[in-house]
Amino acid sequence: MRPMGLCLLIVGMVWGGVVVSAQQRLTQWDGVYTIAQAKRGEPLFMDKCAYCHRDEATGGQQILITPAPPLSGPGFSSHWNDRSLEQLLTTIVATMPQWEGGTLSRQEAADILAFILQDSSYPPGAVELPPDTDMLEVITFTDAKIP
Numbered sequence: 383m384r385p386m387g388l389c390l391l392i393v394g395m396v397w398g399g400v401v402v403s404a405q406q407r408l409t410q411w412d413g414v415y416t417i418a419q420a421k422r423g424e425p426l427f428m429d430k431c432a433y434c435h436r437d438e439a440t441g442g443q444q445i446l447i448t449p450a451p452p453l454s455g456p457g458f459s460s461h462w463n464d465r466s467l468e469q470l471l472t473t474i475v476a477t478m479p480q481w482e483g484g485t486l487s488r489q490e491a492a493d494i495l496a497f498i499l500q501d502s503s504y505p506p507g508a509v510e511l512p513p514d515t516d517m518l519e520v521i522t523f524t525d526a527k528i529p
Contacts, residue, residue, distance in 0.1 A: 407520055410467065411527045413507025415496035420506065423497030426490055430479045450480075454502040459525035467511070468518035471495055488513035 408414055434450035452458045462470055474491040477483040486494070492513040500506060512518065 407522050409522050409524045410499055410504045413505045414521050415499050415506055415511040417506045419493055419496040419510045420500035423493035426494050427497045434480055453498050462523040463525040465523055466519050467521040467523060468515055470523065471518055
């Protein structure tokens with residue numbers, strides 16, 4: 383017979399040494415990238431993204447019949463509100479740059495995303511934004527900081 387006892391199940395991810403449970407999701411307001419990572423992402427952004435999304439990430443360059451969407455400001459935050467950073471990173475990898483989707487590695491896309499977050503004045507932290515799917519799933523983009 384098995385001894386009966388109390389079992390504690392911790393379901394979560396380790397983010398920078400902290401266990402993050404499914405109920406305690408991170409947001410981009412929690413410092414999920416580093417300044418060094420954003421610096422790596424800036425030249426990639428300028429090379430791969432700025433032509434369509436502009437140097438200021440405001441979007442607007444005409445692509446076929448629709449302008450490129452902004453990567454900062456209210457249009458960007460309302461579009462990605464309540465979605466995981468995994469969804470955003472996967473979109474970057476699959477579709478960017480225009481007509482060359484799938485040519486960026488997940489690490490390059492994570493570095494670009496770190497630059498986009500920095501450019502939008504979201505706070506940096508001590509741990510780099512990972513390219514790992516499971517880790518990005520626990521980070522939700524929220525258009526407003528939740529106290």
